[in-house]
Amino acid sequence: MARDTAGGTGTESTRTGVGARLAAVRALLSPRTEAERERRRVAVMSLPYFVLAIFGAFLPLGMLARMSLSENQFRNEGFSLDAWETLATEPVYREIAWNTLWFATVTTTFSVLVAVALSHALAKYDLPFRRWIVAMVSFPIALPGIVVGFMIVVLLGRTGLLTNAVAFFTGGSRIDLATALTVGGLFLGYAFSLIPRATMVLRGTFEEINTDAEEAARALGASPLLTFYHVTLPQVWPGVVAAFVLTFRTALAIFGTVLVLPALNVATLRINLEIQDLGFNLAVASAMGLVYFVFIFGFTFAGVRLIDNESLKI
Amino acid sequence: MSSETQQDKQVESAVEAGRQRRGGLHRLDVSATVGRPVVKLVLGVTLTFLMLPVFVTLIASFGTTWTGTLPRGFVNLENWRTVLGLAEGPGVRDGVITGLGYSAGLATAGMLVNIVVGVPIAYSLVRYDFFAKDIVNTLAILPIVPGVVLAVAFLRMYPEQGGSTLGLIVGYALLKSPFMILTVQSSLQSMNLQRVEESARSLGASWTRTFLTVIVPNARSGIVAGCIITWTLAAAEFNFTYMVHSAGPRPFSLFLYQNISRAPVLQGAAAVSVYFLIVTAVILILQTTGKAGFTTVERK
Structure with a gap:
């Protein structure tokens, strides 16, 4: 059963990028097969961790990168390579x-x-x-x-x-x-x-x-x-x-x-x-x-x- | 099978290496007589190095002066009275109680976040195969960012909330999450998850119900150990706290730092001893839950 759907997604990916992505989102939101349901479970179970990681680590790190290029020490302004x-x-x-x-x-x-x-x-x-x-x-x-x-x-x-x-x-x-x-x-x-x-x-x-x-x-x-x-x-x-x-x-x-x-x-x-x-x-x-x-x-x-x-x- | 032949080869090469030195040289290999004592000596010296300062600190906290080789003037409770906030002390504004209470609250909140965040991802990493699983696993079981760098990033990203209660909770949860994920993973690995899950499902339980009423209770020992470890580590987290904290109640680790850097050494000893007592209590609790100490390695 799981093998069948794995083959199915293989053919889906040969479609256009947007279509494949839409199909993936559809499968996450309303899964039809057990494999899709499993994928949704993995997504739901990993979600809390990634929310924490995004707000606690990834976004602040992005800001860190922006800050290192700022002209102002207190606000993110302009573009300057002075710090580097x-x-x-x-x-x-x-x-x-x-x-x-x-x-x-x-x-x-x-x-x-x-x-x-x-x-x-x-x-x-x-x-x-x-x-x-x-x-x-x-x-x-x-x-x-x-x-x-x-x-x-x-x-x-x-x-x-x-x-x-x-x-x-x-x-x-x-x-x-x-x-x-x-x-x-x-x-x-x-x-x-x-x-x-x-x-x-x-x-x-x-x-x-x-x-x-x-x-x-x-x-x-x-x-x-x-x-x-x-x-x-x-x-x-x-x-x-x-x-x-x-x-x-x-x-x-x-x-x-x-x-x-x-x-x-x-x-x-x-x-x-x-x-x-x-x-x-x-x-x-x-x-x-x-x-x-x-x-x-x-x-x-x-x-x-x-x-x-x-x-x-x- | 292949590992067995590999081991046979290893044995052969060890024996062969021994034979080649059958002449005069092998007399120089004294590991049969010296090996064990030397390794035991390393163990002894290391244990002394790790534990001697802890015991000396604990004992010294009851002393009056430390000008000679050993602290003197026992038993003096003045250092403890200062640390506990019952007497005025040099260099420190107030006692340990408020800071410890505040940090205990922060650590508890961080621990609850870690349960919500850590248990599900630990389960999906043990139970399922999925895209980029190895990367997610590495991200989840290693602290993504060192505390000091995270602090600089927080100062910038959340200038108002970075050092607030919420900022500290988020920081602690993120920095300590690997310990929760690893302990839960190791307790889940000892179960046949697929069979347990399929039994529950075939008896009619929904997947959510299976997870909450069958899987989670079975992983209880790992969750409890993870909670204890993440709580203790967060209660005394210093690197992140020191950099982001600006106003509001002072967390316990900053109280420790003040006593270590600005107070007389014996008062610092008393402050540090407070934390030793907490850690000792925690290790005793961990021992009753089957862990030997602050380790995520499951006991065999």
């Missing part, structure tokens, strides 16, 4: 792009590596309180970036626990030893947010591994390292790629942590600066936001092509 020219010519923006990309790449790679070890241990080892370990690893996902920044201050700030401990044992000055506001401190802040997310993605993949092959390799004399490299890793590779894609996106979008620990000038911090402190530079902020959005969007869709949708879990 500023973005393309001033060296500070190139530096921001470079900072954002290298820092996100380094922190993501580190976090995914740690997450592979963590999910391996959670899936394979007989750990006590396994459920509580999972809860503790996922706990930081709920923390907003500013709280993550505060966590790093608690560990490594001037009154931080580790700073004080090191100062106590070495006799150094606490102010010199504090590393929370350095790039190293920010690195740990990013890792604090990213390791849990990467682990949650990989945990799903590790749960689905076929353990027979691993056991066979071990029984035939391969060492654990060789077994992991030749048998386990190829099986979890799609999950590793998915974790990298999702974690990299998250790393690019981090804002609160870098607001509390402003060690590196990254894109989110700069967008905030353009709006709050450097005056109300909406045109430049819009242009930056647009570049930023297009990059993340393009990266995600390119990344998703490498993986199957099953691995995409947050």
